[in-house]
Amino acid sequence: MTAVTEPPQQSFRIEMLWTDARYRSGFLQVIALMLVMLAVAWVVDNTIRNLEALGKDFDFSFLFAPASYDINQVLIDYTSRSPHWRAALVGMLNTLILAFVGCITCTIIGVIAGVLRLSKNWVVSRLMLVYIEAARNVPLLLQILLWGAIFSETMPAPRDYRGEEPAATLWFDAIAATNRGFYIPRPLFEAGSGVVVGVFVASLIGLFIWNRWRKAHQNATGQTLTPRLEQIGKGFAVPAGLAVAWLFFPGFDQGTLAIAIKAVVALGLGAGSAWLLYTFNTLSVRLAILSVPAVLAFFVMGSPITLAYPELRGFNFLDGEGQAIYLRNSFMALWLALSLYTGAFVAEIVRGGILAVSKGQSEAAAALGLRPNLIMSLVILPQALRIIIPPQISQFLNLTKNTSLAIAIGYMDVTGTLGGITMNQTGREMECMLLLMAFYLVISLTISAVINAYNERVKLKER
């Protein structure tokens, strides 16, 4: 009789959930999911119970009632009669504009400080070290308050600009620095300015096409334009400089000081153009494409774009439509503090990224005959960026979330409007906090998504 060995029965037994590797992980995950759901259910249930105990309901209709309070910095139409949701929107825009300018300046400050930190010049690198350590080790709130106090305590009051012999004067006859903020000229677009803007946009497109053509040319022939451009530039530098200086040179029918100033400006412009031409390269061509047609169009159309300078009336300088742009102290202090604070972190990230590129890379590039700036832009930077960008995302996110400290110096961001006054006046803490969290979450995820997309473009492509 032959013993038939049958394959072991695959019948499922309950212990197999934790003894059999095939089921174990799934089983544990289901358990974990159930625990998480339980915790969430408990939190929600507890909230509802406690809200009930306090006699409160959960209702978003307050968003459509008039807000009844005023906001100082509004980027869209808003009055105290506008509904709460509009006040929240004003706050969101204030948060976004602060985060936007802050991210740009912190990157610029960070890149400069990070590169200078690597400088071989001992003084420069130590100075940057002091800046970085000071800025990132002092709490941000203190830095914001410090800048706010510096602006409000040291700048002159608007009324100091009044009178026959005012105690304060405009900077460059154009900028009013007061203890309430800075008033800077606003460009006014009059009839015909559309043409200038149109020409400028066309220049931008032209620049893009020229860049495409230049790359295609180099790919096809293996030659850059630089040597030929330099040859042309050196030939034209001196005559062009003289021509520009002559063009802008003023007549002699004015006061001595005015002539002197204008003469200096004309000579400076001439020297500048000569220098641009003398060091003619693709950068100069790009600058020229961008600026020359727009400047010509500006003069041909009879200077249609003018500036509205700060004008003092009553208690304050005027701002708003057709008047100077008012940058409040709260905004300036936050912008500065956020940029310097986050810039210090960015500087360290940039330094780390550059140091992470092996020295052999730059030596190899030099051996191929590349110039130092080309080594930086073609060899070092593309590799460093891959290391810099991922941590850079968190710095942008940090900066954006740190804007919520704004109310400390009276900047009305979304935490100040929706999460501050609206919440306080309506007593809808839960609703306001949920909306606020949702807003910051959406903003953070958007920033992450945008920079991740950029990261996809620059990261090492493995084929």
Next chain:
Amino acid sequence: MKYSVLLGTLAAVGLAAGAASAGTLDDVKAKGSLQCGVSTGLAGFSYTDADGEWLGFDVAVCRAVAAAIFGDASAVNFTPLSSKVRFTALAAGEIDMLSRNTTWTLTRDVDLGFTFVGVNYYDGQGFMVPASLGVSSAMELDGATVCIQTGTTTELNLADFFRTNGMSYEPLPVETVAEAQQNYLAGACDVYTTDASGLAATRSTFEDPSAHVVLPEIISKEPLGPVVREGDEVWGDVVRWTLYALVAAEEYGLTAENVAEIAAGEPDPNVARMLGAEGNLGEMLGLPNDWAVKAIEAGGNYGEIFDEYLTPVGLQRGLNALYTEGGLQYAPPFR
């Protein structure tokens, strides 16, 4: 089965958390001290002395309540709160009562879920400007920058006042009186607006008070008083009647010095009922029978408290005089 046990436990914890906030008076008695929310510092109303001891008109109310419950005016802890966080702190049960120049409004009373137990100071919103500005009326403030505490009724009154008068202004929001004072003195705002009492109190702390003027316009009604959570009538009654006891004490001529003596003697029946020499009013409130004696001994009657803290900062009795002297302070009968 395990699942339902877990769920049951969680539900029980949730219920216990809800039940814990049931009887504030019992909670306070069990704790042995009163937790009272006051402002972060406003001359006359609530401030700390050199020893860190809280003093002031609003603080005195807290002390009187503590004395009524425990017979000890020091059985109270203070939580300094900004105008922005005060209601959250009260709603969340961080404090038992709020005595922080808070304006009684319908929304706060009804929708926010609080009970205003009375008015300890009838006030109105005013404006203060530097005398050098040469402004004599609030109607001349078009285009001015105004320092304003966020989360207050003054913020809403201000918006209404400027809008209805067709004027514009630039609000400079601040969180505390100290911050407002710093901005105002630095000239970062032309005008500081808050309750007239607050203006007078703040002005009295300036180096040169005469260099600042309070404009004549009073643009709102601001009845300020202690606040408790809604739905706890027992506790609300304790705070309400302690406040009235102080007012009635002034009416009957009871002071911190003489109240114990009068209670021991043979007082007028009204006084006797209030001071517990007759009847059981204290018991009805859930307090010792000599609650009013202790409350008055804590800091004196309403008039004494006013004279001690508010007269020095330059405030007159005005609306806050007793009804017998043409004011609005009036206590219902103790019967």
